[in-house]
Amino acid sequence: MLNETIAYNCLMKENASQQELDLLQRIMHHDEQALGLLMRKYYSDLYNYAARFTQDEALIKDCIQEVFISLWQRRQTIGVILSPKFYFLRAIKNKVLKSLDKAQRQFGLHLLPEDYDFTHEFSVERMIIAKQVTEENAARLNGLLAQLSKREKEVIYLKYYQYLDNGQVAELMNISRQSVYNLLHEAIRKLKELWHKEFVTH
Numbered sequence: 001m002l003n004e005t006i007a008y009n010c011l012m013k014e015n016a017s018q019q020e021l022d023l024l025q026r027i028m029h030h031d032e033q034a035l036g037l038l039m040r041k042y043y044s045d046l047y048n049y050a051a052r053f054t055q056d057e058a059l060i061k062d063c064i065q066e067v068f069i070s071l072w073q074r075r076q077t078i079g080v081i082l083s084p085k086f087y088f089l090r091a092i093k094n095k096v097l098k099s100l101d102k103a104q105r106q107f108g109l110h111l112l113p114e115d116y117d118f119t120h121e122f123s124v125e126r127m128i129i130a131k132q133v134t135e136e137n138a139a140r141l142n143g144l145l146a147q148l149s150k151r152e153k154e155v156i157y158l159k160y161y162q163y164l165d166n167g168q169v170a171e172l173m174n175i176s177r178q179s180v181y182n183l184l185h186e187a188i189r190k191l192k193e194l195w196h197k198e199f200v201t202h
Contacts, residue, residue, distance in 0.1 A: 020038070020041070020084050023037055023038045023041075024038070024078050024079070024081060024084065025079070027071070027072070027075050027078060028075050028076060028078060028079060030075070032072075035068060035071070035072055038068075038071075038084070039064075039068050042084070042085070042088050043064065045085065045088070045089070045162070046064050046067065046088055046089070046092045047060055047061075047064065049089055049092060049093065049162070050063060050064070050092050050093075050096045052154070052157070053093070053096050053097065053100065054096060054100060059096070059099055059100075060096065062099075063092055063095035063096050063099060064092060066095055067088060067091045067092055067095055070091070071091075083168065085162065085163075085164075086164055086168045086172070089158075089162060089164070089172060090171070090172050093172065144191055144194040144195060145191070147190070147194060148187050148190060148191070151173070151183055152183055152186065152187040152190070154173060155169060155173065155180060155183040155184055155187065156184070156187055158172060158173070159180075159184060166180045166181065
């Protein structure tokens with residue numbers, strides 16, 4: 001069941017739609033309405049990803065606004081954006097981590113790229129839909145996912161919940177493709193081991 005659940009999420013991978021590319025073209029031609037439509041489309045994804053790094057709602061909302069202000073200011077060059085989702089996820093992560101680092105510096109501290117704390121509660125509902133498992137078993141599986149390291153959680157989240165490819169995950173997490181593969185391999189190995197202990201031996 002574990003492999004099938006992960007495979008289900010992977011098969012949900014989406015590429016940029018023609019509508020998204022059209023919106024980017026309209027923004028290049030100074031269409032503010034298109035900017036608003038694109039923001040509404042990605043607001044939830046950006047908020048949810050940013051919330052993995054901080055629970056400061058005001059900071060998250062400010063960072064999302066800054067991402068789209070920056071996009072508008074650079075609208076003449078956005079034709080090179082091939083994957084809007086990847087572009088926005090990378091932008092919001094950078095904005096949030098820079099804001100957190102700035103706050104830390106006020107206390108004489110410095111937030112290194114590997115120091116952030118990624119948290120994520122994986123969707124029980126999606127697990128239930130994926131295999132029609134019981135709510136109890138899905139919740140237990142969510143508990144297993146919670147035992148992964150913060151980096152393993154993030155690589156699973158980006159790969160199977162945001163549907164990014166290994167290259168995009170590597171760039172977003174500032175690691176090599178091999179490290180992405182290693183993290184995925186180790187995360188799946190841990191999940192299989194935990195799954196066996198939790199469901200097979202009980």
